[in-house]
Amino acid sequence: MKVFRDPVHDIINFDKVQENYILDLIDSKEMQRLRRIRQLGLSSYTYPGAEHSRFAHSLGTAFLMKRVIERLQRVRGKQEKQWLQEIFDNQDLVLCSALLHDIGHGPFSHAIEDVMGVKHEVWTMQIINNPDTEVHELLETYKPGFAKEVADVIARVHPCEMVVKLLSSQLDVDRFDYLLRDSLMTGVGYGKFDLEWMINTLTIGQVDGVPEIGLNLDKGLSIAEDFVVARYYMYKHVYFHKTTRSAEIITRKILNRAKELIISKEMECPPYLDVLFLSKPEDKEKFLPSYLELDDNILWHWFHQWVNSNDKLLSNLCDKLLNRKLLKSRDISGINVVNLISHLKVLEKPPYGDFIAVDNPSTSSYKDPYISKRTRSETDDIEKDKEQREATEQIFLFDTSKKHFELARKSPIIFAIRDQTIEQQRLYYPVELQETVDTLLK
Amino acid sequence: MKVFRDPVHDIINFDKVQENYILDLIDSKEMQRLRRIRQLGLSSYTYPGAEHSRFAHSLGTAFLMKRVIERLQRVRGKQEKQWLQEIFDNQDLVLCSALLHDIGHGPFSHAIEDVMGVKHEVWTMQIINNPDTEVHELLETYKPGFAKEVADVIARVHPCEMVVKLLSSQLDVDRFDYLLRDSLMTGVGYGKFDLEWMINTLTIGQVDGVPEIGLNLDKGLSIAEDFVVARYYMYKHVYFHKTTRSAEIITRKILNRAKELIISKEMECPPYLDVLFLSKPEDKEKFLPSYLELDDNILWHWFHQWVNSNDKLLSNLCDKLLNRKLLKSRDISGINVVNLISHLKVLEKPPYGDFIAVDNPSTSSYKDPYISKRTRSETDDIEKDKEQREATEQIFLFDTSKKHFELARKSPIIFAIRDQTIEQQRLYYPVELQETVDTLLK
């Protein structure tokens, strides 16, 4: 047994013989790289403890997947066992997919996705399928054709539907791990749910002729509610926190400004950053080595350097970020759009106009847009996209007679928030504009 | 109240009016910099969760100091109140010193101290006393002369002995926080002790005519033992862990190799790294701005770059560190020195000789060498050094009749380990030499 100690799961272990493929993958260059990428980007500016890496989350996800499979092996019922057989026959595939599901993440993930115009899911596919990566080589050595299988599971186009669903659904282990981990590390009182009970009540049933992972109705209704509400709070208080968003907005502004300067040749493109500033989406393959060098350290290094840039805007933005002189924010959810536009005209003038931003993050309380957007596939090819399995967007509860119920039908709490978006509308501005903002928005 | 959520203390709060000086210091450039320096350096290579920053530890230390003072305010006894008055009269001084006690730390602290020949304590003095830092300015704005006072408390030369002792002793809040924090973040089962009980049993008494912070004998003996043993385990299992030390050894080798190349002009000195490679101890003041730019990100950035160095040794070392291809280790505590020297002659030959290291970390189980070494003062000036207050190296217990007992006199457990050093003796070597090592040390 190889044992990792972990603040969330205490002991994470993988068998040195039977799960050796997992241990090899963990040691790969591309997985080790995730040690240098924070799970929550700039959240530590709000919650000083939130410095945990995507590496720790990936380990936790693979370990939870192992625990879920162990639980499912104890599910009774001939029919149920048959439905689950696909999972048991593909345990290696499931575990590898869980470990590698976030392998394509870069530093400040959402910010760089916008600058590059390439989603991290696309890089995930690249890293797994490209013959030059250690991950790819390990998967293929383990079993020829295995890399593609893993990639297909993550992209939700693999023919084993149960395997795909186990990795991507409303009740997936990715979510279990990140809620608990982010909650512990930030120190907030939200995001916790009773993991042991959750695992204990997992089961399988049939919905419209299709097998689905779900929960026992009697024992699982409250934990399902608790889990959805935990996610709801984490978005509200952590992921969409105004201070964190402020730091993210500055980061975006830095990257956009740097790109302008580099494209207009006013600034040289630093090593490794070509993938960020000079690549086109179709050049992914060529830029993969460069992308694999990107991590939090590299970007922070350049933010330091750019404090000394001749470009005042870039320099100013980097100083703000490094020394946590963040933008102020104001809730504008009640402001009429026409008024807002006219206010912005006033604010977006020199010398502070470059520091203005309107921010409007949103997610669904219950249905998960990240899942429904189907963005994990490698291509935008419509035909291929059609083949992609849809992830299960709902949580199902099964009663003792194997009848199924969708969570919101049974839970007034979930029913109440099911169509609500968790959403913020804020105006960000530099402290120097405080008075102007106060006057405009009084 | 300004509130920080924290995985260790849950809620850390400072009053926006009465403790505003603390909040201002937290926002300073030099404190914010500690966000970018990991508390445990490379320990996350062993314990993936251990990514917490020196910033979080500093907050925790200041907060614990506040709690300890609150506790001491409830101590009964006229004499006791008199001894403690100095602390109550200087609460601002105590809190600032607690917050800033680690302000001089750099990235990979012990490694860079060796390369530069300057201890982090020296930088702490610089940062607090240098008129160009934000920290200095804030302290002086708060109260003229206050910066020097804070520096003197940290350096243990301040005339208020009780204040000095409260910050630096066997029972100090620095240690309370780091043991609990490092234990939680690594996920190990060691290092925990009953903080609430510890604080609850703190008291003050007199030892040889001198007031000392200690514990009630009846209620405090076991918690004192538990605390000393917690520290003992943390050194053994975390701070001296063979994998972490392996990564640290490679880091040292990288820095030393880079220094050679830079001094011999085979490589250019990168921006900000002049303080590391080109400064002399007496130039500290000049290099302070450069030192303040150093953080984990900057060094990791150059480790990436140096993978591509023309110097094969440097390139190889950086590759090993980045991709966690660490050196193997072997316990050599039983090996005769003469034999060891002759083994090293065999091993330290090309092509792997540059990757050999003998490592021998040690600390005292009970007396703390970091304290007794008196290294916190700014100068090595013997006269000045004499004035420096010695930190209390022992834990005292006071019975109801105010008689004092040194912990080891009352505790067979502490007596047993009091003169033991926690120590490792290991040989580190690259995996390619495994067979040779096996043959030599069989």
Next chain:
Amino acid sequence: MKVFRDPVHDIINFDKVQENYILDLIDSKEMQRLRRIRQLGLSSYTYPGAEHSRFAHSLGTAFLMKRVIERLQRVRGKQEKQWLQEIFDNQDLVLCSALLHDIGHGPFSHAIEDVMGVKHEVWTMQIINNPDTEVHELLETYKPGFAKEVADVIARVHPCEMVVKLLSSQLDVDRFDYLLRDSLMTGVGYGKFDLEWMINTLTIGQVDGVPEIGLNLDKGLSIAEDFVVARYYMYKHVYFHKTTRSAEIITRKILNRAKELIISKEMECPPYLDVLFLSKPEDKEKFLPSYLELDDNILWHWFHQWVNSNDKLLSNLCDKLLNRKLLKSRDISGINVVNLISHLKVLEKPPYGDFIAVDNPSTSSYKDPYISKRTRSETDDIEKDKEQREATEQIFLFDTSKKHFELARKSPIIFAIRDQTIEQQRLYYPVELQETVDTLLK
């Protein structure tokens, strides 16, 4: 400081000088008696860990009250301080009321209330006001007239409205303690909420001209939701658990049968049980000494004895309870009343008819019927009742401009459950009737 260790609050402490009145009350006969009465009655038949006493809960409640007052002392604002002054001026009154609020509870509280026709709140008044109790004597020795004041606060007729509200409201410390304690002891995953954050966000504001304790809107909305939902789950899964209710139903049947036998002189009334079986509500004073002897042990002792009763029904019921051969239950929430009545006619025949019960516990999800029922007063005198202060049934949130919002107006989650009753409708029957029930209710 007198320190109690506690699984919920860790350290509970009271000052031996300033809070001596609390320590004296704790040592009184009537408080010590609460050690022998389980907080959750028969819940340990469902959750084996739930053996905690009403004594521990009372300590926890008084301690939390102390913490809440400490928090309120840090609230800013001249107006706010004025509103709170009444509380600060009456700290002793508030703490004593918190400690003694449950002093009148007896064993299997709700069951014996029904048998006696006297609520535990009435006994609480008796114990505090009756000159023969140690509690009364201590209160009067502390301050003449103090016993009546404490009783009036608990009965919600004391003129200090803020003091009354602090003890009895939707956000009171009684509830804080019992949710956390019952959750920990049962080991369920529900019932937890972020106590530290709750206390930290408590504040005071004005609602329709009346000062009310509430929460900061920004920081308190989610914790308020979490708290209401925690209570909702505890009722659903713990307090109304079908197995616990089954044991309670048997207990009621035992007591009712014993009463029949005693009144009809078929059985002698055992010592101390006269208060249960032979007292009339108007004789409370006379029976107080007897009531004060009642505890879990006494009743269990007689359940043992009655296993050997000549009365087969009594004997059988006691055997069932002692050996946990509980009644089976079936959800009948969907059954038409007319049908149910006709089913009961079938079931309530010899030989098993005496073991049938219909159970229908309910509580409000948000508004608390225990509070609105105004049952705490000593008399049923309508005039007196009118004077009784109504407890605050709602949770208020105050924004930075001191505007107030009722929780359900701001929270879709609470809005969804606000008018829902948490309710069960179950038929209980002995296992021998399983087949009959299956046939009837198929």
Next chain:
Amino acid sequence: MKVFRDPVHDIINFDKVQENYILDLIDSKEMQRLRRIRQLGLSSYTYPGAEHSRFAHSLGTAFLMKRVIERLQRVRGKQEKQWLQEIFDNQDLVLCSALLHDIGHGPFSHAIEDVMGVKHEVWTMQIINNPDTEVHELLETYKPGFAKEVADVIARVHPCEMVVKLLSSQLDVDRFDYLLRDSLMTGVGYGKFDLEWMINTLTIGQVDGVPEIGLNLDKGLSIAEDFVVARYYMYKHVYFHKTTRSAEIITRKILNRAKELIISKEMECPPYLDVLFLSKPEDKEKFLPSYLELDDNILWHWFHQWVNSNDKLLSNLCDKLLNRKLLKSRDISGINVVNLISHLKVLEKPPYGDFIAVDNPSTSSYKDPYISKRTRSETDDIEKDKEQREATEQIFLFDTSKKHFELARKSPIIFAIRDQTIEQQRLYYPVELQETVDTLLK
């Protein structure tokens, strides 16, 4: 799966099909009886939370045994697997023995053992072997002859040595559970150890030709130390706490006084208490039904009744116990025996002489006298006793080359306390004698 929620282990589960025998035993009359016997007797007089029952501890022990077996199934090595085979082949036997190991405990266990002159281990044998108990019937129905096997494992005379050792040793699950449970419930900071790591490092090796359960040397040394020290603290601070002992002394005095009165016919023997006051050790079988009625409730009931006894001593003692008016205590560890005897002559005079006691509890820090005393066998027959397997009194550590080391050889901490007895010497006296005691022992 039948699931129990538990404050210590969270989820305790047993398979309704494969582990049905355990669930049946749990439902038996004799196991249910353990719900009415507190694990820590009168400790709740010191630690109000410590109300947990022997029932919860028994469940926890059986569950931990299951976890340990699961762990051992993952141990590598052909030889190791062979040694462990006996355990795997007898999993039902091991689990039943773990569940039933404390089945013979009565209320206030050590006090009634003295009064009756019969150890609880003897009752355990009786309950398992007597054909009239439900436990016996269930075991025999499961497998004829199984009851004797279970009894033999508990008595340590079963021929399967590994099975016996697994249940009774320095590293047994009984101890794992009670340390963690007693620590949590009392709320003390001691007694905790890293259970997950402990289980994770369990292994098997050979000591002097005999297989022994032990720990990996590298990973297990510190957890072994921590575990031994946890037990050391629990004895010191919880099991031997002066307040708890004071209550126990009064209980013993009550029982002894009641016995005197009953034997001299001054008082009638209450129902069920004949086993306590009138049985002879050789009549165990006859008195078993009576013993099975004894529980905490019955004794407390009589303590209530006896407050009204005509015998002033009995009445006074019962009043003291019920209302927690305990005896004062004084450390007499330094007092010369001759002096002590002469002091006792002064103190043991009317009117307070009956309330004097000298108390001297002791246990070994490392070797466990309860184990070495071999008291679990049913008879005192020397021949039979010889056959009894000795429990392993030491903790063994195995290095990678399978060499074994006894813990104290490797651990200076354990070496230091190995021959120390944890011991108290106290004089107990009523508060009225305070002055006399002060004068005598000044």
